[in-house]
Amino acid sequence: MMLDEVLASLFPSGHTLERGLSGTVHGTAKVEGQGDVTVIGIAGGTPLSVDGAMLLAGHVLAAVEAGGRAPIVVLVDTSSQNMARRDELLGLNEYLAHLAKSLLLAAVHGHRTVSVLFGHAAAGAFIATALSSQSLVALPGAEPSVMDLPSISRVTKLPLENLKELAKSTPIFAPGVEPLFATGAVAETWTADQPFAPRLAALLRRPVPTSDLRDRTGLERKGRLLAQKIAERVAAEAAAHA
Amino acid sequence: MSNLLQPHEVDWYEASARERAAGLLDPKSFTEFLGPEQRAMSPHLARFNLTGAFDDGIVVGRGHLDGQEVFVAAQEGRFLGGAFGEVHGAKLVGLLRAARDGAETGVPRAVLLMLDTGGVRLQEANAGELAISEVIRAIVEVRSASVPVLALVGGRAGAFGGGGIITACCSRIVVSEHARVSVSGPEVIETNKGVEEFDSKDRALVWRVCGARTRYLTGGADRYVKGRIQDFREAAIALIPHAPPFELGTLKAEQRRLAERLQRFGDCRDALEIWRKAGLPEPERIAEIADDAFLAIQRPKGADHDAR
């Protein structure tokens, strides 16, 4: 989906979104039952760079500083993190972490955070944006991934055809909404037949879980059969030794 | 052979994950959780005709650090590059959640993450990526409960990909000369953007871009230590009482320091340019001088901060 289509369907009552530098967008929008929500995002498949991460984090921190508990919606159509010597030299890991921490801080301060993925998101960009919000919604056209299959094939030295075959029997490594839904990353997938605005309003009305339930969701959906159990076993041993 | 030295005298780079965990802590105080005899292994590797590790490449547990109760995790960088898989990641998530839940009783005093990872284990990519995100969220919860989380980096895998992001979510970062901290690996940048952008075979370049000395001099790490387990231990003990709180003020200060770094050095192509602009003495020699001489350099303004 294109950004304008997404905005029209998510915010039919209006928004003030403007495009900024480095592929970013920012503004406010009206959501039924919520008043004005803060909207940030990265669009056009733009890789997430040190500059983009700074801009987005700045908007999030401004929303936290302004007080209140207005939800923050993160629109995501990026690529991977920017693959450039300059970004790594300047400490891209710190900039991406800073954005992730800012979003998590906002949640701590009572701002509901929802990512709406309508394009690409991969690797470090995926972690710093979509995966750092309390809920991740996938729209038609969403393409989340850790790494594309041809690259996985190159690194693991497994032929692409074998990988594609393997991907049919497990959601544990392949890109796409389905495997990331099964493993617990994607909370909801919205299809074009239902308008998005009421779905967003309904999502924001639901009480927010106080802890990270993605591993539990992954178990329920049979996409990650071990993660939650292993985490619980370690936590139980830690408590037993206390 | 390492068994002639005391555990804490062993070189961090040469030590196994278990040796680092046990050697960093007070003697004989280490207790491992979900140890190798439990055989909590990856169910996914066999699909790729790969054999596993009894602890799935990460050691988690507790012990004493200078008498105080701490939780520790140490990644085995030599097993599949220390990469995050489903079980590996879940062990770390469980440890952090236990730290969050125990915080109000004062246990643990801190969590020490001995990171040694290339990032996500591609054979379990989605589980690895999710685990990294769950780790980040859990670190924030632990820090919000006023328990410091320290990143200790100095092994052969470094802290790449999601590991680099996790590093910068920690309260404090300790590095030794061998450490590299980055998101995209040099080979990946070269494959995607060409050798002009990044010659991944140029080791000196790799360390100038993402190595410990650059990180330390730009404020991307808080302590630079010599290479023994003892050196990491001393740094951890010193840093725990000075961990910045996870709150708006800290992140606003981080926003300012990161913006300032872009302003001052945003057009630099190489660490040498940064060091020249920062007015450091003999920039061309910084990469090659011994640790003692390096530690004698005064860091540029802004590198010493508590905005993490």
Next chain:
Amino acid sequence: MEQFQVRGTAKARAGGDRHQAITGVNASGNLEVLVERMLPEHECLVDVTTAVTGFRAIWEAVLQEFFERSSPGGLRFSINDGGARPDTVILRLMQSARLMETEG
């Protein structure tokens, strides 16, 4: 992938009081060995998991020689193999048996 077990008898109980030890790492040319004291005194066994197939006969010969030389009675060795050569296998097994004599 191959997984198999090689059993043996030992003249004597393996020395020491330690219950378990681990050494090595599953990396290229290396192997991880977990050793547990859990068998009757004159028995020993090795569980092998390896991605390098077709060498079972060599493993059996190498391991029987190890049983003969080191007499690791009562010990179960579990191996995750990264394609190690026989001399590395023997070295690690002997290291692990020696670790069982140290303080746990």
